[in-house]
Amino acid sequence: MIKLLSILLSVFTLNAGAAPLKVALVLDKGGKDDKSFNAAAFAGATKAQSELGITLKAVETTDDTAVENTMRSFAGKDFDLIIGIGFAQAEALRKAATAFPAKHFAIVDADVNLPNVRSLLFEEHQGSYLVGALSAMASKTGKIGFIGGMDVPLIRRFQMGFVAGVKKVNPKAMLSTNYVGVTSDSWNNPAKSKELALTQYGAGTDVIFAAAGASNSGVFDAAEEKKVFVIGVDSNQNWVKPGRVLTSMLKRVDLAVYAAIQDSIKGKFTAGAERFGLKNHGVDFAVDQYNQALITPEMQKKLEALKAEIIAGKIVVPDYYKLNGKK
Amino acid sequence: MMLIFLSTLRMSTPLLFAAIGGMFCERSGVINIALEGFMLFGAFFAAAFTIATGNPWLGLAGALAGGAAFGLLYGLFVIQWRINQVVAGTAFNFLAMGLIPFALKILYGSTGASPSIPIEQRFQIFPVFGAWGITAFAWFVLRYTPYGLWLSFAGENPEALDAAGISVRGVRYSAVMIGSALAAAGGASLSIFLSSGYARNMSAGRGFMALAALIFGKWRPIPAALACLFFAFMEALQISAQNITELPIPAEFIQCLPYLATMIALAGFVGSSKPPKQLGNAFPR
Numbered sequence: 377m378i379k380l381l382s383i384l385l386s387v388f389t390l391n392a393g394a395a396p397l398k399v400a401l402v403l404d405k406g407g408k409d410d411k412s413f414n415a416a417a418f419a420g421a422t423k424a425q426s427e428l429g430i431t432l433k434a435v436e437t438t439d440d441t442a443v444e445n446t447m448r449s450f451a452g453k454d455f456d457l458i459i460g461i462g463f464a465q466a467e468a469l470r471k472a473a474t475a476f477p478a479k480h481f482a483i484v485d486a487d488v489n490l491p492n493v494r495s496l497l498f499e500e501h502q503g504s505y506l507v508g509a510l511s512a513m514a515s516k517t518g519k520i521g522f523i524g525g526m527d528v529p530l531i532r533r534f535q536m537g538f539v540a541g542v543k544k545v546n547p548k549a550m551l552s553t554n555y556v557g558v559t560s561d562s563w564n565n566p567a568k569s570k571e572l573a574l575t576q577y578g579a580g581t582d583v584i585f586a587a588a589g590a591s592n593s594g595v596f597d598a599a600e601e602k603k604v605f606v607i608g609v610d611s612n613q614n615w616v617k618p619g620r621v622l623t624s625m626l627k628r629v630d631l632a633v634y635a636a637i638q639d640s641i642k643g644k645f646t647a648g649a650e651r652f653g654l655k656n657h658g659v660d661f662a663v664d665q666y667n668q669a670l671i672t673p674e675m676q677k678k679l680e681a682l683k684a685e686i687i688a689g690k691i692v693v694p695d696y697y698k699l700n701g702k703k
Numbered sequence: 704m705m706l707i708f709l710s711t712l713r714m715s716t717p718l719l720f721a722a723i724g725g726m727f728c729e730r731s732g733v734i735n736i737a738l739e740g741f742m743l744f745g746a747f748f749a750a751a752f753t754i755a756t757g758n759p760w761l762g763l764a765g766a767l768a769g770g771a772a773f774g775l776l777y778g779l780f781v782i783q784w785r786i787n788q789v790v791a792g793t794a795f796n797f798l799a800m801g802l803i804p805f806a807l808k809i810l811y812g813s814t815g816a817s818p819s820i821p822i823e824q825r826f827q828i829f830p831v832f833g834a835w836g837i838t839a840f841a842w843f844v845l846r847y848t849p850y851g852l853w854l855s856f857a858g859e860n861p862e863a864l865d866a867a868g869i870s871v872r873g874v875r876y877s878a879v880m881i882g883s884a885l886a887a888a889g890g891a892s893l894s895i896f897l898s899s900g901y902a903r904n905m906s907a908g909r910g911f912m913a914l915a916a917l918i919f920g921k922w923r924p925i926p927a928a929l930a931c932l933f934f935a936f937m938e939a940l941q942i943s944a945q946n947i948t949e950l951p952i953p954a955e956f957i958q959c960l961p962y963l964a965t966m967i968a969l970a971g972f973v974g975s976s977k978p979p980k981q982l983g984n985a986f987p988r
Contacts, residue, residue: 407815407903414815436814438800438904554945557907558959565907566898567717568938571710575942578706590902593819597899600822616819 397641400450401434402443404462406563408434410590413610417461420630424637444468451476457640459633463530480645482636484629485530487649495649496632501537502686503625503659505693507607508541509682511583512549513675514605514622519550521576523569523595525588526562527555533696534587540694552576556591563589570594577602583622614666622670624662655687707939712831715935717889719834721913722927723841724885730922731878732858732981733781736792738886739910740799745770745887746894747803750817750901751810759826759895770887774880782875785985800904817901825899830892841924854878858979861986871986915965921976937964
């Protein structure tokens with residue numbers, strides 16, 4: 377009781393005494409309405425806004441080169457915590473954080489090793505492995521596809537984990553892989569990603585894992601037209617096309633962002649790398665009312681078993697970063 | 704093979720509309736590097752009108768009207784006030800990137816994308832035929848109608864057109880408006896045919912590819928259309944090639960094939976591609 381009281385009291389005093397924490401959220405090119413990666417980050421921040429009473433300013437970058445100036449201007453004003461979303465902001469954030477050592481920074485998907493930066497890293501390969509296994513179980517043709525957004529190590533990591541999961545269940549599965557492109561436009565090109573998906577589905581593929589940001593909607597449209605399956609990414613996208621989305625590979629950017637804000641408020645902000653994997657629910661697969669009918673209890677049991685094995689370290693999912701000498 | 708063919712047809716559609724639109728504009732002597740922006744406007748208007756009415760035909764009509772309206776604005780800048788056309792075109796591209804998120808915010812409370820449009824409310828195949836119909840129509844207009852002749856004179860020798868008592872500016876205004884309406888139709892084919900709603904900057908460089916196709920096709924409708932088809936074919940081929948995982952070529956190289964092919968073609972095969980003589984020059988009347 378006393379503990380509860382003291383927590384309540386501390387929250388109260390923080391809210392009443394100090395001015396609310398000012399948080400700047402710098403989103404990636406996909407924008408907060410990509411229903412995926414950025415949407416997750418934005419959801420975490422808005423949750424903090426309503427529950428923790430912070431002042432939130434969210435901006436979307438239209439130009440990679442403008443990120444550093446955006447961050448500097450936030451840091452130069454009275455913002456306390458600046459959160460960069462996406463690997464593309466790593467260099468800009470490194471420079472801004474060096475210039476403003478008294479401010480707190482956090483970055484998703486990049487490891488920036490500075491005393492005032494928390495790096496929020498996800499074990500995407502683990503979650504991808506599970507949805508890979510699920511797609512091999514659900515596929516009737518034994519042909520499975522992967523569509524990535526921009527061809528970068530991060531998405532290769534999704535792909536590698538996914539392929540390993542597919543092969544675990546069905547070693548003879550045929551895999552086809554496409555990337556939307558090599559520039560950051562690739563996250564916003566649904567017409568192209570739909571074309572990629574139609575090509576894969578046309579060749580007999582009946583499950584595609586789409587990790588392409590806002591381009592995912594093109595793959596979803598193709599799945600709807602061809603009446604086959606698609607797997608969403610980052611946010612829970614099962615609702616987008618109910619019955620056609622087999623599951624979503626959750627990457628809980630929202631939790632990571634929320635935790636960073638919460639820790640900052642409590643004065644517990646720590647720098648360094650923080651990893652989110654299957655163990656701490658940082659990555660997972662989504663089951664809800666929209667896809668329950670698609671996943672049999674057997675499938676789910678198998679997946680839970682695989683998950684337990686990964687957490688226990690009995691299965692080591694190949695990690696593109698490690699295999700290619702990147703942290 | 705059939706897949707590549709169908710894929711080519713689909714992907715050439717937005718390029719065709721934009722290239723033919725660009726042709727109207729540039730043949731009249733007005734540079735249009737704002738095709739990209741007009742496509743974005745078109746994609747936005749098409750999505751907004753389709754969402755409001757549930758009818759893709761009204762969406763397309765909205766895109767045409769919206770495109771023509773912004774075409775008129777572009778005309779005011781470059782024809783009336785004689786602002787440098789490259790500068791004005793660039794400004795219009797930025798205008799599209801800034802204005803649309805603003806409008807989306809007002810309409811749907813989100814800056815990045817429109818709500819998605821259900822499959823029954825989207826075009827299934829029409830824009831593909833529409834694009835080729837427009838190409839044939841453009842060819843006919845240029846070849847057999849007085850307006851086609853005026854267009855050529857406005858771009859090549861406006862003094863002669865003026866001496867014949869026809870308003871050069873009138874011809875140019877109409878050409879710019881037709882051009883931007885068509886480019887907007889290309890954008891509409893992105894948002895209500897090839898995908899299901901507006902996504903941020905969804906034209907993804909297609910306006911510039913259309914411009915390249917226009918130059919590649921020497922500012923003539925049929926060759927420009929063939930150039931669009933070629934670009935789309937290279938893209939379709941690239942999609943299939945990417946799928947062959949054992950290929951000893953990095954994906955990055957395959958991705959750049961269409962652009963490489965364009966440069967080689969521009970350098971080697973087409974010879975000199977001559978623009979209309981008065982392209983970029985304002986006319987006082």
